[in-house]
Amino acid sequence: MNYNERLSGNEAIAFAMKQIDPDVMAAFPITPSTEIPQYFAQYVADGEVNTEFVPVESEHSSMSACIGAEAAGARAVTATSSCGLALMYEMMYVAASSRLPITLACVNRALTGPININNDHSDSMGIRDAGWIQIYAENNQEAYDNFLQAMPIGEHPDVRLPVMICQDGFITSHALENITLLDTESVKQFVGEYNPENYLLKKENPLAIGPYDLGCHYMEHKVQQAEAMKHAKARILEVAAEFEKVTGRKYGLFEEYQMEDADLALVLIGSSAGTAKAAVDRLRKEGVKAGLIKLRVFRPFPAEELAQALKHVKALAILDKAESFSAHGGPLFSEVRAALYDLEPRPRTVGYVYGLGGRDVTPAHFRAIYARLADIAAGGDLGPVYTHMGQRE
Amino acid sequence: MKDNGLIEFRWHGRGGQGAKTACLLLADAAFAAGKFVQGFPEYGPERMGAPITAYNRISDARCSVHCNIDDPDYVVVVDETLLDSVDVTHGLQPDGAVIINTAKGPEEIREKLRDWTGRVCTIDARKVSEETLGRYFPNSPMLAAAVKVSGVLEKDQFMGDMEESFHHKFASKPQVVAGNMAALAMAWEEVQAG
Numbered sequence: 275m276n277y278n279e280r281l282s283g284n285e286a287i288a289f290a291m292k293q294i295d296p297d298v299m300a301a302f303p304i305t306p307s308t309e310i311p312q313y314f315a316q317y318v319a320d321g322e323v324n325t326e327f328v329p330v331e332s333e334h335s336s337m338s339a340c341i342g343a344e345a346a347g348a349r350a351v352t353a354t355s356s357c358g359l360a361l362m363y364e365m366m367y368v369a370a371s372s373r374l375p376i377t378l379a380c381v382n383r384a385l386t387g388p389i390n391i392n393n394d395h396s397d398s399m400g401i402r403d404a405g406w407i408q409i410y411a412e413n414n415q416e417a418y419d420n421f422l423q424a425m426p427i428g429e430h431p432d433v434r435l436p437v438m439i440c441q442d443g444f445i446t447s448h449a450l451e452n453i454t455l456l457d458t459e460s461v462k463q464f465v466g467e468y469n470p471e472n473y474l475l476k477k478e479n480p481l482a483i484g485p486y487d488l489g490c491h492y493m494e495h496k497v498q499q500a501e502a503m504k505h506a507k508a509r510i511l512e513v514a515a516e517f518e519k520v521t522g523r524k525y526g527l528f529e530e531y532q533m534e535d536a537d538l539a540l541v542l543i544g545s546s547a548g549t550a551k552a553a554v555d556r557l558r559k560e561g562v563k564a565g566l567i568k569l570r571v572f573r574p575f576p577a578e579e580l581a582q583a584l585k586h587v588k589a590l591a592i593l594d595k596a597e598s599f600s601a602h603g604g605p606l607f608s609e610v611r612a613a614l615y616d617l618e619p620r621p622r623t624v625g626y627v628y629g630l631g632g633r634d635v636t637p638a639h640f641r642a643i644y645a646r647l648a649d650i651a652a653g654g655d656l657g658p659v660y661t662h663m664g665q666r667e
Numbered sequence: 668m669k670d671n672g673l674i675e676f677r678w679h680g681r682g683g684q685g686a687k688t689a690c691l692l693l694a695d696a697a698f699a700a701g702k703f704v705q706g707f708p709e710y711g712p713e714r715m716g717a718p719i720t721a722y723n724r725i726s727d728a729r730c731s732v733h734c735n736i737d738d739p740d741y742v743v744v745v746d747e748t749l750l751d752s753v754d755v756t757h758g759l760q761p762d763g764a765v766i767i768n769t770a771k772g773p774e775e776i777r778e779k780l781r782d783w784t785g786r787v788c789t790i791d792a793r794k795v796s797e798e799t800l801g802r803y804f805p806n807s808p809m810l811a812a813a814v815k816v817s818g819v820l821e822k823d824q825f826m827g828d829m830e831e832s833f834h835h836k837f838a839s840k841p842q843v844v845a846g847n848m849a850a851l852a853m854a855w856e857e858v859q860a861g
Contacts, residue, residue: 280698392710413733445733449707450694452729548731555670632710636734 275457283446286418286453287379288313292323293461297348300328300339308381310353333358337365344374345483347473356383359397369436370405372483375428376436383443384631392632393443399596399605405499407437407506408573410543414451417441425465426513432505442545464520507574527576529568530583536565538647541610542593543569546635553640564644577613588651590621591643595629603660622650628663674819675736676723679755680745683715685806690721692810697725699828700820725819743813745805756783766812768792768805773861787861788816790854799849807847808854815855
C-alpha cells in the first residue's frame with residue numbers, strides 16, 4: 275500500500291533504512307556526513323529497528339566496518355557525503371572487489387578546495403572507477419525508491435556489487451517535499467532477506483576474504499568484477515519492473531523527457547533535470563522540439579541505450595555537475611560523447627560544467643543552452659565544446 | 668498566474684529567529700491541505716544573526732523546478748533590520764506583497780523599500796509573541812500573517828492543521844501549543860495591509 279507524506283530527502287532515506295531494518299549501520303555521524311545517520315540513530319535509540327549502529331571515528335572506518343559486517347554475512351549500510359566519501363576511497367575499492375553488496379546513501383556535495391559543502395557531483399564522480407553501482411535521483415521520491423531497489427540489485431548472485439544511491443545535497447536532501455511511501459510490510463517483502471551463498475562466518479564452508487592476490491589471479495578477478503558490472507544493467511531493469519508492480523512508479527537506466535521527436539536535447543543528472551524540464555515545457559509550447567535525458571544509472575554506464583535514444587537528435591548538450599580538470603570536459607560529457615561515436619550521422623555535441631559548489635541553476639540557464647543548440651542544429655558553428663555555465667564573468 | 672496554481676514565497680530572516688522553521692511549517696500546513704509543497708532554506712554559513720533565506724513553492728501538481736526563487740509572489744521579512752542591507756523585494760511579482768515584522772505601519776515602513784510600489788503588509792510579531800508566548804519567537808506570527816495575506820490556505824483548515832502540527836512538534840513540551848495557537852490567532856487579526 276502506498277501512502278502520502280512530506281519528507282526531506284535525508285528523512286526519506288533514513289525512513290527507507292528503518293523500513294529495511296539492516297543488520298549493521300556504520301557511520302561517522304557528524305559533518306561531512308548528513309542528517310541520515312542522525313535520524314537513523316534515533317530509530318536505533320527508540321528501539322524501532324534491530325540494527326547494530328556502529329558510530330565510528332572516520333569514514334575510512336565506517337566503510338571498513340561495513341566491509342567486515344558484510345563479509346561476515348550481514349547486510350550493512352552507511353551514509354556519507356563530500357570529503358567523507360573521499361576519506362572512504364581506499365576501502366570503496368576493497369568493498370567492490372571483495373564483491374560485498376553494501377548500500378551507501380551518498381548525498382552529493384562538493385569536495386573541499388576551496389572549502390564548500392554545497393551540492394555538486396564531484397564526490398561521487400571522483401570515485402566512479404571504484405566498482406560501485408551508482409544510481410542518481412532527481413528528488414526525494416526517487417532517492418527513496420532507488421534506495422529500496424539497491425539491495426535487490428546489488429545482492430543478486432549475478433551482480434554481488436556494492437551500490438551507491440545518490441541525491442543532490444541540500445537541493446533535495448534538505449528540502450521538504452511530498453513523497454509517496456510504501457508500507458513497511460511491502461518494503462520488507464520487496465527487499466527480502468540477505469542470504470549470501472558464502473560468507474566469513476559460515477562454519478560449514480570457511481572462507482578467506484581479502485587475501486593478497488598475486489599477478490597470476492588479480493586480472494581474472496578484475497575481469498569477473500567487470501562482468502558483474504555488465505550483468506548489473508539487466509538486473510537493474512528487472513528490479514525496476516518488479517518495483518513498478520508494487521508502486522506503479524516506473525524506472526529505467528535513464529528517463530527520457532519529450533525525447534520522441536526531439537531535435538535539441540540535454541543529458542544531465544539529478545535535481546537540475548527537474549528544473550530543465552520546466553524549460554522544455556515552455557519551449558514545447560513555443561513549438562521548439564526540445565527534450566532531455568536524465569541519467570539515473572551512471573555505473574554501469576548505459577552507452578548503447580543512450581546512443582539509441584539520442585540517434586535522432588540534431589544538437590546535444592551534455593552537462594556535468596563536476597569538474598574533472600581534463601581541460602576537455604566532465605566525465606559525463608566524455609562518456610556520453612564516446613557512446614555516440616558509432617552513430618552515423620551523430621548529434622553535434624557540446625559540454626557544459628555547471629552548478630559547482632551549490633551555484634544556483636535556473637530554467638533560464640537551460641533556455642540559453644537550448645538557444646545555442648538551435649543555432650548549432652541549423653548549421654551554425656559548434657563553438658567551444660567545453661565551457662562552464664552560471665559563473666560570474 | 669503561474670502554472671499549476673503555483674504560489675512562491677521567499678523568507679528573509681536572521682539565523683536563530685526561526686525563519687526556516689516557519690518555512691517548513693508553511694510546507695506542512697499546505698501539505699495537510701492537499702497541496703504539493705517545497706520548503707527549503709538556502710544554506711550558507713550557519714551563525715546566529717546572519718541573514719538567511721528560505722523558500723516555499725505551493726502548487727496543485729508536483730513542481731519539478733529545484734532552484735532558488737527569483738520571482739516570488741510573496742516575501743516575508745522576519746527581521747526589519749534586513750531592510751537596510753538586503754533588497755528584499757527583488758523580483759517580487761507586481762501583484763504580490765511584502766509582509767514585514769515591524770511595529771511601524773505599512774506606509775511608514777514603505778520608505779525603507781527601494782523600488783517597490785506594490786502591497787506592503789505589516790505585523791508586530793514581537794508584540795504578538797511576547798503577549799502570547801511570553802518571549803520573542805517571531806515565526807508563528809509571521810507564518811499566520813503570510814498565510815492570511817497570500818490566501819494560500821483557508822483559515823479554519825490552517826488553524827486546525829497547525830494545532831496538530833504543534834502537538835507533534837512540541838510533543839515534549841505540550842504547554843507551548845496553546846501559546847503558539849494564540850500567536851497565530853492574534854497575528855491573523857493584527858496584520859495590517861497597506
